[in-house]
Amino acid sequence: MKSKLSILTFLAICAILSSQAGCEPTEALQAAEPTNKQQTTEKPAKAPEPKVEQGQAEITFDKTIHDFGEILCKSKNTCEFKFKNTGTSELKIKNIKKTCGCTPFELSKRDYLPGESGTIKVKYSASTKPGPALKHIYVTSNAKNKNRVELTIKASIILKVKAEPLSLTLKLNEENANCQPITLKSIDDVPFKITSFNSTNETITAEFDPNTAATEFVLRPKVDIDKLSKRLDGYIDIKLTHPQCKSVNIIYRTPPQFQTNPATIIIQNVSPTESIRRQVLVKSNYGRDFEIESVSSEKGSLRLLSQKKLNEGIQLEVQIDPPPQAKKIRFFTDWLYIQIKGGERLKVHANMWFSKTKETQ
Secondary structure, three states: OHHHHHHHHHHHHHHHHHHHHHHHHHHHHHHHHHHHHHHHHOOOOOOOOOOOOOOOOOEEEOOOEEEEEEEEOOOEEEEEEEEEEOOOOOEEEEEEEEOOOOOOEEOOOOEEOOOOEEEEEEEEEOOOOOEEEEEEEEEEEOOOOOOEEEEEEEEEEEOOEEEEOOEEEOOOOOHHHHOOOEEEEEOOOOOEOEEEEEEHHHOEEOOOOOOOOEOEEEEOOEEOHHHHHHOOOEEEEEEEEEOOEEEEEEEEEOOOOEEEEOOEEEEEEEOOOOOEEEEEEEEEOOOOOOOEEEEEEOOOOEEEEEEEEEOOEEEEEEEEOOOHHHHHOOEEEEEEEEEEOOOOEEEEEEEEEEOOOOOOO
């Protein structure tokens, strides 16, 4: 019995030792499992997302030129320029610039979503002068395709009453200032009356019968030479009863008795201590023999050196001496006064730009 018990005891001990030896690899595997689980549960790095391009605004006009065709002088006209945002982002109208005060515009708003349309309404006031007219408007936006668009307005301005001539060249030394007759003619054969005849400073007058209606008038203006000599240029305004031409304007110009060449002395990039000489020609526009009584300047920087009589007039040689403060300034101006003996005083503007110095830098 003891031997059997010993054998059983030995076998039990071997079984226990065998089971303990078999647990070691299992424990090692179990210890390694958490590490493998950590590796398998890590999130993979994200691939870079593709860049999404932002949308771009685009502006498309139905037209960029509007031709009114024939329109009347002083008439009020309107036109529209329609556009659409054909891009994929919001269109922003930044600025609308007109080149003439006769073309005011209207725009209800400045921002337009993709696919949204807008309208620029333009009012055009025709001038009093007949002939072709061309005006421009510039639209600036954030549009990718064209951020600056030029809009053009065209017209042919006509008068239902034609005036000839439309301008007069008068002369102080001729009878009635050499003023020519003025013809007014209805081009649509509609009779009209003359209701008034006015001119600048009432220099020019004309006789007419306000009760007479006709399709054509010939006016013979009379010029007041004394008034003309005081105001050489101006215009004539003739009021009419024609249903499509209420007035006609005629300009007039008169050459002065004397003029200088140049009319303005311009000197650039000279030393502040350098004296400059210039020649000024004084001539009569009417072939009149004359003398120069005196030459002076407003600030004393210009003085006469000599004068010489030529066929076309009198040539003056003038010296310009920069003022003492010229070293500290870049620009200086003065007036040269030329007194005609027994006549008018002429003025010549002198502008001087000096070279840079340490004081002016």
